[in-house]
Amino acid sequence: MTVKPNAFSQYPDAEGRFGEFGGRYVAETLMPNILALEKAYEDTKADPAFTAEFEDFLRHYVGRPSPLYFAERLTEHFGGAQIWLKRDELNHTGAHKINNCLGQVLLAKRMGKTRIIAETGAGQHGVATATVAARFGLPCEVFMGATDVERQAPNVFRMKLLGAKVHAVSSGRGTLKDAMNEALRDWVTYPDETFYVIGTVAGPHPYPMMVRDFQSVIGREAREQMLERIGRLPDAAVACIGGGSNAMGLFHPFLEDESVRLIGVEAAGKGLDTPDHAASLNGGEPGILHGNRTYLLQDADGQIIEGHSISAGLDYPGIGPEHAFLHDVKRAEYVSATDDEALEMFQLCSKLEGIIPALEPAHALARVRDLAAELGPDGVILMNMCGRGDKDVPQVARMLGVEV
Amino acid sequence: MNRLTTTFARLKADNRAGFVAYIMAGDGETAELLDALPAAGADVIELGMPFTDPMADGPAIQAAALRSLDSGMTLKGTLALAKTFREKHAETPLVLMGYANPVHHYGYAAFATAAADAGIDGLICVDLPPEEDTELREALAAVNISIIRLATPTTNDDRLKIVAEGSSGFVYYVSTTGVTGMGKGAATDVAGAVKRVQTATGLPVAVGFGVRTPEEAAEIASGGADAVVVGSAIVSANHDGGTKTALELVRSISAAVRAAS
Numbered sequence: 199m200t201v202k203p204n205a206f207s208q209y210p211d212a213e214g215r216f217g218e219f220g221g222r223y224v225a226e227t228l229m230p231n232i233l234a235l236e237k238a239y240e241d242t243k244a245d246p247a248f249t250a251e252f253e254d255f256l257r258h259y260v261g262r263p264s265p266l267y268f269a270e271r272l273t274e275h276f277g278g279a280q281i282w283l284k285r286d287e288l289n290h291t292g293a294h295k296i297n298n299c300l301g302q303v304l305l306a307k308r309m310g311k312t313r314i315i316a317e318t319g320a321g322q323h324g325v326a327t328a329t330v331a332a333r334f335g336l337p338c339e340v341f342m343g344a345t346d347v348e349r350q351a352p353n354v355f356r357m358k359l360l361g362a363k364v365h366a367v368s369s370g371r372g373t374l375k376d377a378m379n380e381a382l383r384d385w386v387t388y389p390d391e392t393f394y395v396i397g398t399v400a401g402p403h404p405y406p407m408m409v410r411d412f413q414s415v416i417g418r419e420a421r422e423q424m425l426e427r428i429g430r431l432p433d434a435a436v437a438c439i440g441g442g443s444n445a446m447g448l449f450h451p452f453l454e455d456e457s458v459r460l461i462g463v464e465a466a467g468k469g470l471d472t473p474d475h476a477a478s479l480n481g482g483e484p485g486i487l488h489g490n491r492t493y494l495l496q497d498a499d500g501q502i503i504e505g506h507s508i509s510a511g512l513d514y515p516g517i518g519p520e521h522a523f524l525h526d527v528k529r530a531e532y533v534s535a536t537d538d539e540a541l542e543m544f545q546l547c548s549k550l551e552g553i554i555p556a557l558e559p560a561h562a563l564a565r566v567r568d569l570a571a572e573l574g575p576d577g578v579i580l581m582n583m584c585g586r587g588d589k590d591v592p593q594v595a596r597m598l599g600v601e602v
Numbered sequence: 603m604n605r606l607t608t609t610f611a612r613l614k615a616d617n618r619a620g621f622v623a624y625i626m627a628g629d630g631e632t633a634e635l636l637d638a639l640p641a642a643g644a645d646v647i648e649l650g651m652p653f654t655d656p657m658a659d660g661p662a663i664q665a666a667a668l669r670s671l672d673s674g675m676t677l678k679g680t681l682a683l684a685k686t687f688r689e690k691h692a693e694t695p696l697v698l699m700g701y702a703n704p705v706h707h708y709g710y711a712a713f714a715t716a717a718a719d720a721g722i723d724g725l726i727c728v729d730l731p732p733e734e735d736t737e738l739r740e741a742l743a744a745v746n747i748s749i750i751r752l753a754t755p756t757t758n759d760d761r762l763k764i765v766a767e768g769s770s771g772f773v774y775y776v777s778t779t780g781v782t783g784m785g786k787g788a789a790t791d792v793a794g795a796v797k798r799v800q801t802a803t804g805l806p807v808a809v810g811f812g813v814r815t816p817e818e819a820a821e822i823a824s825g826g827a828d829a830v831v832v833g834s835a836i837v838s839a840n841h842d843g844g845t846k847t848a849l850e851l852v853r854s855i856s857a858a859v860r861a862a863s
Contacts, residue, residue, distance in 0.1 A: 213733065223702060223731070223734055224729060225658040225731070225752065225754075226757060226761075226776070227658070227752070227779055229756075229761065230756045230757065231756070369665075370655065379657045382657045383658070383660075386657075386658065386780060387778075387779055387780035387781065388779070389756055483707075485703045486701075486703045488655075489729070491706075499676040499704055500704035500705070500706065500707025500708065502654040
């Protein structure tokens with residue numbers, strides 16, 4: 199095997215740019231914070247003691263490495279390529295989110311920060327942040343859209359059990375992006391003591407890089423496990439995308455493996471030809487929001503449009519800047535799946551594999567189905583099962599007209 | 603040399619601080635309000651460009667932006683408002699304030715041309731720090747429009763140098779660490795900070811974020827600031843009581859600022 203020059207995995211540059219995406223688009227009030235965070239992260243990354251502590255907690259608290267599982271019955275059912283699932287839904291708190299929260303809270307501790315804040319949509323990132331903050335005895339405040347607080351009452355209660363304070367954000371339209379605006383406002387107001395744990399590979403530099411690094415444990419493990427289990431790399435690595443943290447974590451360790459196709463699945467909601475979707479790459483344009491330049495859902499005046507998806511974890515109107523870059527340079531492919539397809543896969547995966555997937559990875563599974571047929575029996579597909587579906591059961595029951 | 607330079611030179615000659623009044627384009631009867639602001643005592647006008655996600659603003663301006671967008675206001679519409687104002691008012695500087703995305707979407711070069719045509723003198727883009735504003739700054743410089751940058755209590759001397767480089771018109775000093783109109787962040791020594799920013803940048807310094815009353819404005823004016831910015835309070839007055847109420851507040855702030863300095 200020839201060693202290829204390191205290209206795609208070398209981003210971002212010193213200004214936090216992935217090609218023409220990323221950067222640091224924040225108010226001057228936050229610039230000193232962003233720069234201090236960047237410096238602290240660079241120092242920490244180089245410290246083996248930090249890595250050892252992070253890995254120790256990943257192993258004994260989160261439950262890593264997560265298994266790599268051959269989904270035999272899905273493979274049979276789709277009748278094509280082998281389907282392998284990276285079981286990140288088995289992590290503590292039920293999704294990949296905690297990998298990143300753990301890394302950031304450990305960093306916050308080292309920086310001497312005394313207060314953790316986070317934004318959350320459906321509540322998964324909020325729960326994961328509250329969990330890790332509880333473990334390290336740090337006070338935690340979570341900003342959540344008022345509409346989501348109503349809809350996601352169990353997660354609100356979980357966060358409270360974990361000792362976090364939940365702020366229902368009614369400013370703007372009361373959704374995830376407004377929760378993120380409010381968290382940024384809080385950070386601007388209390389910059390010295392606060393560490394803002396962003397939940398996805400978006401935001402100003404260094405967040406997209408830092409979150410990716412913490413999530414890359416997914417791809418590193420999966421790559422090693424594939425080699426160990428079947429002695430070869432997959433033909434394709436597939437993951438769903440909202441902001442894109444699980445996908446970036448899966449993709450990054452494969453960026454230099456030219457033979458591995460990287461496929462991100464956006465939420466097409468009610469269809470890309472309707473206004474109700476959350477597919478920033480397939481249906482948006484480059485713009486500036488929440489600290490970075492990336493693809494955004496926006497109108498003709500540059501106003502941000504709300505994303506729509508059956509899955510609350512995917513309905514963010516932007517996408518991580520590294521995905522925007524990989525899309526433009528064509529290293530990764532970005533496709534989409536609708537609400538209906540996700541709902542169908544949610545049920546299929548439950549019945550065939552005894553795994554109730556979250557609605558987010560159910561989107562990915564819809565495209566795995568097509569890909570399995572395309573690649574045929576000699577093909578191998580790796581998909582990240584990034585979250586479990588327990589949280590979605592009440593919603594899915596409602597949509598199927600079942601009373602629970 | 604644009605209207606900002608001329609105005610700050612005149613204020614200096616008059617030995618008094620200026621008053622910068624902020625209103626949100628498209629929130630209420632803004633054409634009428636804009637037209638009346640110079641006579642009510644505004645030395646400089648900041649015209650807010652509405653944006654769906656105003657991350658550095660408090661509740662008053664957030665709500666005003668959404669009302670404005672709901673009424674159909676756009677960046678084009680904001681520029682048209684400015685142009686109408688400029689046809690009647692040759693001297694009062696007009697500064698646009700808002701967020702990067704609508705301007706980015708309009709296209710930096712096209713925006714610069716349109717803003718110059720509308721008689722705009724300066725632009726404050728809250729989420730374009732010096733590291734990210736080069737392309738827009740150059741497009742604006744070509745048509746003699748100033749990029750006005752923010753300095754904050756967390757801006758140390760090294761960063762002040764970066765802020766000064768390429769700034770023109772004036773520097774907007776954010777007096778608290780919070781969002782607009784709240785004043786809940788750490789209280790800071792405003793007079794000391796103003797002097798520090800003036801020395802480091804060589805530009806006039808306008809102080810804003812969290813200044814709500816004539817008394818607070820007078821205190822800032824007597825503390826050595828070149829101008830005082832009031833935004834949220836005027837926006838709230840305009841929403842609660844309409845143009846007349848907003849103009850009463852503008853007149854009383856203007857009187858207080860003139861008396862103080």
